[in-house]
Amino acid sequence: MGASAEVGEDAIESVKATHPGWQVIASQNPLPVSSPSYFEVKVLCNPDSRGGLAIGLCGHIPQGPEVHSIRLQGCMLYNSNNGLMGDSILDHDLPKGIQLQQGETMxxxxxxxxxxxxxxxNRSYIGSSAFTAQFLENNKVLFPVFALYVPDQMISVDFRAPAPDLPPGA
Structure with a gap:
């Protein structure tokens, strides 16, 4: 966990950036591997939605220097306005340019x-992504990860949110 980020103590967790620079934090527990799961992030404050806020999954809990970079090994992150990034992406159809502004959800x-x-x-389906075979072979768990860059950025994470319906054929 990034020592510079503040984390709430409620069932719905909140995270706030406390200084400039990447502050990466992961959930304490991985997603279930035996059934589908869903989590939702709400942007409570984002002074600069053109970047500096990334949400995704990682095959481990980032530690050491990893908590200050979004160039994580074994991860897939959507970076506000910049699109999907990471070394574990096989394929995806997500659009670039989605700015995660205050009040929006991912x-x-x-x-x-x-x-x-x-x-x-905002609970509307925007696309899917697939992991590389190497990632799937080497990682048996997925940890939700959140990266904040701008001071006073704040998000809440709801691990109990109901999943939206998928469109036909998705």
Whole structure:
């Protein structure tokens, strides 16, 4: 956990950036591997939505110097306004340019059968992504990760949010 980020103590966790520079934090527990799961991030404050806020999944809990960079090994992150990034992406159809502004949400559903992620912006489906075979072979768990860059950025994370419906054919 990034020592510079403040984390709330409620069922819905909140995270706040306390200084300039990347502050990466992961959930304490991985997503379930036996059933689909969904979590949703609400942007409570984002002084600069053109970047500096990333949400995704990682095969481990970032530690050491990793908590100050979004160039994580074994991860897939959507970076506000910049799109999907990471070394574990096989394929995706997510658009670039989604700015995560105050009041908006980003949700991720892990489909354990298809071994893919479905992404939602403001509870509307925006696309899916698939992990590389190497990532799937080397990582048995997925930890939600959140990266904040701008002071006073704040998000809340709801691990109990109901997953939105997928459109037909998704």
């Amino acid at each position: 949700g991720i559903r892990h489909d354990v059968v298809k071994r893919t992620l479905q992404w939602f912006h």
